[in-house]
Amino acid sequence: MHHDIKDLESTQEGRIFIVGNGPSLARTPMEMLAGESTMAMNNIHLLFDRTDWRPTYYLHASENINYIRRILDHHSPTITSAITFERIPGLTSVGLNNFVLGNPISLYESLNRYTLNDLQTSDNATILEFWSDDVSKRVFVNHSMLAACQIASYIGYDEIYLIGVDLYPEYTVPYLLFNTSHDPANFSGNIGNYLFQAMHKKILFKSIINALSMKMYQLLIHCGVSRSRLNYKPAHFVENYRDDKKLKGNNYYMHNHNIQHLRSHIIIKRATAEKNIKVYNATLGGRLEIYPRVDFVDLF
Numbered sequence: 001m002h003h004d005i006k007d008l009e010s011t012q013e014g015r016i017f018i019v020g021n022g023p024s025l026a027r028t029p030m031e032m033l034a035g036e037s038t039m040a041m042n043n044i045h046l047l048f049d050r051t052d053w054r055p056t057y058y059l060h061a062s063e064n065i066n067y068i069r070r071i072l073d074h075h076s077p078t079i080t081s082a083i084t085f086e087r088i089p090g091l092t093s094v095g096l097n098n099f100v101l102g103n104p105i106s107l108y109e110s111l112n113r114y115t116l117n118d119l120q121t122s123d124n125a126t127i128l129e130f131w132s133d134d135v136s137k138r139v140f141v142n143h144s145m146l147a148a149c150q151i152a153s154y155i156g157y158d159e160i161y162l163i164g165v166d167l168y169p170e171y172t173v174p175y176l177l178f179n180t181s182h183d184p185a186n187f188s189g190n191i192g193n194y195l196f197q198a199m200h201k202k203i204l205f206k207s208i209i210n211a212l213s214m215k216m217y218q219l220l221i222h223c224g225v226s227r228s229r230l231n232y233k234p235a236h237f238v239e240n241y242r243d244d245k246k247l248k249g250n251n252y253y254m255h256n257h258n259i260q261h262l263r264s265h266i267i268i269k270r271a272t273a274e275k276n277i278k279v280y281n282a283t284l285g286g287r288l289e290i291y292p293r294v295d296f297v298d299l300f
Contacts, residue, residue, distance in 0.1 A: 001096070001097050001098065002087050002088075002097075002098045002100065003097055003098065003099045003100070004099070004100060004136060005083065005099045005100060005101050005102070005135055005136045005151075005154070006136045007099065008099060008154070008155045009136070009154055009155070009156075010154075010155070010156045011155060011156060012037060012155050012156045012157055013156050013157065013158060014037070014157060014158070014159060015036070015037065015157060015158075015159035015160070015161060016036075016037040016038065016039060016056075016152050016155075016157040016159070016160055016161070017033055017036055017037070017038045017039070017160075017161045017162075017163055017282070018038075018039045018040075018145065018148050018149065018152060018160055018161070018162050018163075019038060019039065019040040019041070019044060019055065019163055019164050020041075020145060020162065020163065020164035020165035020166070020283070021041070021042060021043060021044060021164055021236045022164045022165055022166030022167070022235070022236065022283065022286060023166055023235065023236060024163075024164055024166050024283050024284040024285050024286055025047060025163070025164035025236075026047075026050075026238070027284060028163055028164060028284055028296065029296075029297070030047070030050075030051040030053040031051060031052060031053055032296075032297070032300050033053050034053065036056075037056050037057075037157065038053075038055045038056045038057070039055060039056065039057040039058075039059060039083075039148050039151070039152060040055035040057075040058060040059070041058070041059040041060065041061065041144045041145075041148060042059075042060055042061065042062070042144055043236075044058070045071050045074075045075050045079075046238050047238075048075060048078070054075075054078045054079060055079070056081065057081050057082075057083055057151075058072075058079045058081065058082045058083065059082075059083045059084075059144065059147065059148055059151065060082065060083075060084050061085065061104075061141060061144045061147060063085070063086070065086060065088055065089070068082075068084060068088055069088050069089075069090060069091060072088065072091060072093070072096060072098075073091065073093065076091075076093030076095065076096045077093055077095045077096065079096065080095060080096060080097060081096075081097045081099065082096060082097070082098050082099070083099045083101060083151060084098060084099075084100060084101065085100070085101050085104045085139070086100065087100050101135050101136070101139050101147075101151070102132075102134070102135055102136045102137040102138045102139055103137065103138045103139070104138075104139050104141045104147075105138050105139065105140050105141065106141055106142070107130055107140055107141065107142040107146075107263075108142060108260070111130070111142055111260070111263045114263065116259070116262055116263065116266065119263060119266040119267065119270075120266055124270065124274055127266075127267055127270045127271055127274075128271060128274065130142075130146075130267045130271070131150060131267065131271035132150050132154075133153075133154070133275075134154070135147075135150050135151050135154045136154075139151070142260060142263060142264045142267075143260060143261055143264050145162075145165065145261070145264055145265070145268070146264040146267060146268060149268045149272065149279070153272065153275055153277055157277070158276065158277050158278065159277070159278050159279075159280075160272065160277060160278070160279045160280070161279075161280050161281075161282045161294070161296075161299065162279065162280070162281050162282060162283060162288075162291065163282050163283050163284075163296060164283060165281065165283050165286060165288050166235075166283060166285065166286030166287060166288065167258050167261060167262075167286060167287040167288050175210065175213040175214040175216070175217040176210055176213070176214075177206075177209055177210055177213050178203075178206035178207075178209060178210055180203065180206065181198065181203040181206035181207040181209075181210055182194060182197070182198055182203065182207040182210060182211075183210065184207075184210055184211040184214045185214060194207065194211070195207075195208075235257075258287075261288075262288075262290065265288065265290040265291070266290060268290075269290050269291060279291050280292050280293070280294045281293050281294070282294050282295070282296040282299060283296075284296060
């Protein structure tokens with residue numbers, strides 16, 4: 001059944017757990033969340049074979065409607081409330097409620113103009129430009145957690161506990177044999193440009209070796225070798241979170257994504273403080289230190 005997100009406005013109060021998809025989630029005792037209001041997102045369904053816990057609200061920020069529908073059809077009736085940016089047609093479960101959000105507004109480009117210090121020291125009016133009080137009209141998106149916190153506020157919760165919000169881990173690139181040459185996974189351009197620039201910088205031999213090494217690692221992954229055996233530290237609670245064969249995972253890639261996530265978290269912290277909403281980090285470990293830390297187990 002399809003609903004406007006307005007049907008959820010100010011219907012709840014108290015606390016909600018918003019569940020990220022970081023690696024710490026694999027060791028978080030999710031059964032302790034029984035009876036709690038929870039919101040999880042995106043590929044959280046990959047955790048369902050390990051736990052009986054299911055989220056109160058399932059948020060999917062993707063525009064791939066067919067993919068979302070497959071997830072919802074497969075996991076209903078255990079997922080009963082799905083929040084999406086578009087109406088998902090053809091849902092087979094009559095017990096599934098699809099709540100449709102307002103217009104998503106991407107902040108990825110606009111927030112790139114701000115350093116972390118800029119966001120920490122900007123006036124409150126600037127921060128609130130990136131926060132929506134009415135998600136039936138618009139939702140600001142930089143990554144899913146920012147959208148989730150706006151939605152939780154709209155529903156009426158005044159305490160938010162984050163779990164599985166680790167930030168990306170530090171990572172040693174396993175295929176990068178020469179750190180002083182090109183990293184082929186992060187080179188923007190074709191093979192000709194890669195070789196030309198390497199030759200111009202007098203690092204051609206090392207850059208070719210790095211490229212061949214990366215191809216070998218990609219082949220090993222394609223053949224089923226566990227990424228953990230290749231010194232790959234997954235950024236999510238399962239290795240195949242995105243079900244690809246690419247070696248996404250290096251300090252450049254993860255650092256940039258951490259900066260994007262930190263921008264979102266600074267906005268969340270400052271905007272929720274203006275709304276008298278308390279936000280705590282109950283993640284087991286991780287590197288996010290924007291919010292006060294609380295022990296997950298001690299909350300029950």
